[in-house]
Structures are given as C-alpha cells and as structure tokens.
Amino acid sequence: MGSAPPDDDTRTAEHRPATRPLAPAGFAELERATAGLQPPFAVVDLAALRANAAHMVRRAGGKPIRLASKSLRCRALIEDVLRMPGFSGILAFTLPEALWLAAEEKGADGVEGEPAGDILVGYPTADVPALRRLASDERAAARIVLMVDSVAHLDLVTEAVGPSGPRVRVCLDLDASLRLLGGRLHLGMRRSPLHAPEQAAELARAVLARPRLKLVGVMSYEGQIAGMGDNQPGAAPARAAVRLMQRISANELRARRAAAIRAVRAVAPLEFVNGGGTGSLESTSAEAAVTELGAGSGIYAPVLFDHYRGFRPLPAAYFALSVVRRPAPGHVTVLGGGWTASGAPGPSRLPVPVHPAGLRLLGTEGAGEVQTPLAGPAADDLRLGDRVWFRHAKAGELCERVDELHLVEGDRIVDVVPTYRGEGHAFL
Template identity: 60%
Template sequence: MTQQANLDTATKGLDAPLAVVDLDAFDANATDLVLRAGGRPIRVASKSVRCEYLLQRVLGMPGFEGVMSYSLREALWLAGKWRDTPLAGTDLLVAYPTTDHAALRELAADPHALQVISIIADSTDHLDLVDSALGTDHPPIRICLELDASWRPLPGVHVGTRRSPIRTPRQAARLANEIVKRPGFSLVGLMSYEGQIAGLGDNPPGHKVRGSLVHWMQGRSGQELVKRRSAVVAAVRDVAPLEFVNGGGTGSLELTSSDPSVTEVAAGSGLMGPGLFDGYRAFTPNPAALFALPVVRRPAARIATLFAGGYIASGPVGRDREPIPYLPEGLKLLGLEGAGEVQTPVTGKAADTLKLGDRVWLRHSKAGELAERFQEYHLVRGDRIERTVPTYRGEGVNFG
C-alpha cells in the first residue's frame, strides 16, 4: 500500500482534522540523529515534541539522555510526572531564562526537582531575580551559563539568534566567578545554540544561490565557534567543574559533535521531520508528524477547499512558515489565500480527484507547534493505529 493508503486506512474510523505520528519514521529519525551525533549523547529538545509519551519513547532509546525544556514550569511538570518512574533521575535543563517567581518557589520547595533541574543564567541579573523571588537564603539552584554562539564577522554584523550577551572567555569566567561565590547557586553546565547553523537550511529548494551563501556562512561560522567555545569552556572549567557542556541542534549535529569541548548535543525537530528541515545538505529527516484536513468544498476545477489549516509557524513571516500539502502529491496552497483559520484551498491536478470528506495530509513547518493545535496524536505504524496519546495540550498544560 502507498503511504497515503496506509494513513487513510489507519484513520478511517476517525473524523478530521486529526494529527498522527508515524512511528516507523519517528524511530528511523531517532536512529539517524544518534548516528549523526557521533557518540555524543543527545539531550531531547522537548519544545519540538510536546508529547510526554513520545519523550518517554525517545529517552528509552540508546543515545538519548536528558531533556532540554523550554520553561521552568514544564521542567517541574515533567519532574513531577516522572518522580516514581524509571525516568526519575532524568536531567532537565531549562534552556531559556525564567522570570516566573511562583515556579521558582515551587522549585526551591521540592528537593527532587532541585536535584534534576538546571536553569539558565547569562548575567548576574538572573541571579538577582532568583534571590528576589526566594530570598537570599534559598537552597542551591543549579545554574547553566549560556554562551552566545552567533557569528559576528564584522563590527555591527550579527548572524544568528539574539540570546546571551556572554561571548568571550573573560566574560564567561567573570560570570562563572560571580555564580560560584553567590550563596544558593551551583554552576553545573554551559550551553550554546548555534542557530545560524542548527536552524537554517543550506540547501533550500529552488534557491541554489542562497543555499550556497548559507553553506559558506555556516562553514566560516562553525570554525570560529569551535575555537571560541573551546576557549570559553576551558576558562569556565578553571572556575568550576562542569557536569555538561551542551551545544547545537538538529541541523548542526555533525559540527557540534566534532567540537572537543562539547559533552552533549541537543536535538528535537529531527525526530518529527517538519518542513523547515527539508533544506539541508547533510541529512533528510522522514516526515513523521502529519495532520489531515477534510475537503469541504470544490469551488472550481483543480481546487479543493479544506477545513481549517491555518497553522502558521513562529519566526520571520514568510511562505516557509506555512503548512505544506503532502499527500496526495502535487497539491500546493494558493498564493493569495494561503492557509486560513477556517479554510485552506489547495490547487493542483490531484485536486480534481478529491471529493467532499476526502483527506489531504499536510506537514507543519516546525516540529512542536503542531501539538498546540491538537489534543492527541494517533501513533500509526503501517495501516493501523498502535495507540493514541495526549499532547501537552491534551493533558491540559501550556508552557508557551
């Protein structure tokens, strides 16, 4: 059977819209990530999964250790859910700074959470905020220092994400000294995210020249980062022993794992195979997360109108943030209408074969944001559903 026939058969008893995760594709993607990581353990970026069952699944596979959470509340939730399970000791790194006073108080009051959760700091202001939430006599909070991994080839030129202000060994060592001398803090890790490599494809379909420029930029940026990060890690280790040095993302595993100063890498999107990761030279993930929309209108020849579908990804506004019609092959969105909140027209020769109630399968541009649209994922293998599991939204939690 074709992939579309398998999907349609597996979900024939369900009404669309619905979302599935193809377990064969998910598992194959996990295996590929481990191979690309070259022996470095992979910390799973939960933001790209947002389904506790799938997090458990991948953490049970060789090569995956720990979770990179996207909020302190999420890390507390996972620590609580896993407290009396084999995942109780899972290391949870909150990869974005928190200003959530209530969550900090919950952390400080939970001895188990204090052992497994680390939070980010890139300035003493983050330490001051924790003290303001908890008082200065709080128990030790695990701290991960974040290094800016962007590329700055010329004065005033910034290529990459706007994250930490810490760039040099001297700046990092100064902050590390401030952390270790402050009561109530323990410096345990260092992380950096090279977004200009990990999250930017160097082989975008139909844009050969742009891809070549991106590829050149990533090569230069990677060389600079490996040298600078190694120096920063050495400077920080002179101040405090580090349990982990984390780097990278799905798009940069080869580069990051080649850096001798890095002890682990991060990845999440590569498990789900979203549209934005189609444009890389080094790897091609399998589309694992898909959603189906029903045909509700046939307004003209070669046009079928689907219900809902306006699941636009975060980031800079552009066509690459729209969902991608996947099956049947040969469909595309209308340029003047795109994907809408209540209807999404698609066009192409295959549209003429579609009847009311038929399904069109689409891919989200990004990995985790699809879970904010659906309460459950149907986990399919071949032409059957193995089980149905809740997303974060289905469990009644939202950490955005």
C-alpha cells in the same frame, strides 16, 4: 512512511536533498489506519520516528543527545525517546514545564520510574512563583537546571528562592552567533549577551559568589548552522552564501567555544557542555569541548528539515483536514489549516499539503484560520469529505493544535496519546 518529493518536481538537482527518505510514501496505509477518524487529527508514524531517532544517535558520534521537549510536546513520546540508547536528559522550554515533567515522569509500566537524566531549561525564566516552587522541592532542585546569561538573572533567581533551601543549579548561555565587522554584522540567534570567553568566566565567578546557586553547565545553540538548511530552494548564489557563512561560523565558534569552556572551567568544574541541534549533530559532536548535544526536531522531521545536504530524516508527523468545498475546477477548500509556524513570516512557515500529490496553497490566501483553498490537478479527483494530508513547517508546534496524537504502525493505530494541550497545559 515518508513523503518524498515527486521525481518531476520543479526543484533543480542542485537543491534537492542529497539523500532520499528512508522509505517510500505510505499514505494508503495511513488512510486505512485512520479510516474511522474525523479530521482534523494528527498522526505520528512510529517506524519513521524510531528511524529518525536512531539516525540522530548515529550522527551524534557517541555523544548523548539531550532531547528538546518543545520539539515533541507529548509526554508519552518524550519518555519513549528517552528510553532509546543515545538520549539522556531533557532540554525544556519553560520552568513550569520542567517542574511538571519532573513530577509526572513515569516508567514503562506506568508507575513512577527512574529519572531519565536532568532537565535543563533552555531559556531564562522570570517566573517567580515557579522559582519558589523549585526552591521548595529538593527532588526537583536536584534535577532541574536554570539558564542564565547575566547578573540580572542571578539577582532575580537569588531573590526569588530566598536564603535557605536546596541549592539551585544554573547553566550559562554562551552566545553562538557570528559577529563580523566589529559586531556590526550579526548572523545567528539574538539570545545571550555572553559572547567572549572572558564574559562567560566573569559570570561564572558571579555565580560562585552566590551561595544559593551552583554552576553546573554551559550551553550554546548555533541556530545559524543547526536550524538553517544549507540546501534551500531558490537561487544557487543564495545557497552558496549560506554554506560559506556556516563554514566561517563553525570555525569561529569551535575556537571561541573551546576558549570559553577553558575559561569557565578555570573558575568552577562543569557537569556538562551542551551544543548543537538537529542540523549540526556531526559538526558539533566533533568539538572536544562539547560533552552533549541538544536536539529534537529531527524526531518528527517537519518541513524545515527537508533542505539539508548531509541528512534527510523521514517525515513522521502529519495532520489531516477534510475537503468541504469545490469552488472551481482545479480547486478545493479544506476546513481549517492555518497552523502557521513561528519565526519570520513567509512561505517557509506555512504547512505543506503532501497528499494527494500535486496540491498547493494559494499565494493570495495561504493557510486560513477556518478554511484553506488548495489548487492543483489532484483537486478535480477529490470529493467533499475526502482528506488532504499536511506536514507542519516546525516540529512540536503541531501539538499546540490537537489534544492527541494517533500513533500508527503500518496500517494500524496502536495507541492514542495526549499532547501537552491534551493534558491541559499551554506553557507558552
């Protein structure tokens, strides 16, 4: 299933996606599959999910993909994707989440299975109780890797875990942003202070000086390339500027990342070097210094991934809301809808109504906490109780709004699985 934009949409050919979705829209099938459900609810199209996963593996060019759990936030689907060839290991977002995943991992038969790779916590933690739990659990300590980018992190972890117990595995977070004009112009994520190769090597030596810690990896996430579409709607000069920035940034990072990895490997051996994201799988996998990729958003293919020239995943995750008002001709109101994505506020963070075609949010109200007005020709054909289908702007954040995902194949619900929220967890 997909939601290809209509051929008569207002976008110019210049900034339409270079390729169409892999399959036509199938909302009739979704309607039949979910006829007995009362909105709000969320569905995942398993055929689209599998196609997206396979496409990501092809784009990765033979390097394994570490699955970003925050992009799925559903343990059953994380385990399903990790059973697919080409995926290995988890990129978690908090240490409590990583401890939970390590403890709860199940095999296909519902019993404890073989670990599907290690679990890299993609962001630093200051959670002292969780660090103590990690240090007291030999099995978890053997699988979970903490992210660090400063001596202050090393000191915090060392103090929390104490002098005895299993060694704690750590990974250096190398800043991947583009810095120009002597650092006065910063393009990219503000994540880590480790930018120069010598800074990474210095922190690697600081890790080795602490017997309780073991350096096993280096990570760098080029958000200005992997997370920023190069085919955004809008003015052509703005798209050209994004593409130029991304070319310059990719060339600079390729050389700097290789130099940083050489410098760190001169201090200690590494088990992995992680890089990339859904939007940069091809370019990052081509770097010899990178041994694995990190990605996950392309599995659900939210709205933010509609605007890349090089690939177009199938929308796989949707949510449905009920029409509860008809306030004026050409307008309807649905119950709920304020499922706004994180990031810099703006229209790109709002959910998008995709079926019936021809509905839009109102600029004066947007997506509301309790109700969301919509306008467009399709509104006059909708009755009270009819559904409007939406796509979320970002991937896993949809799961913070629902307790379960209805897994659909064709016109049937084949399973219902809990989200993190449905299992009683809100890690952030």
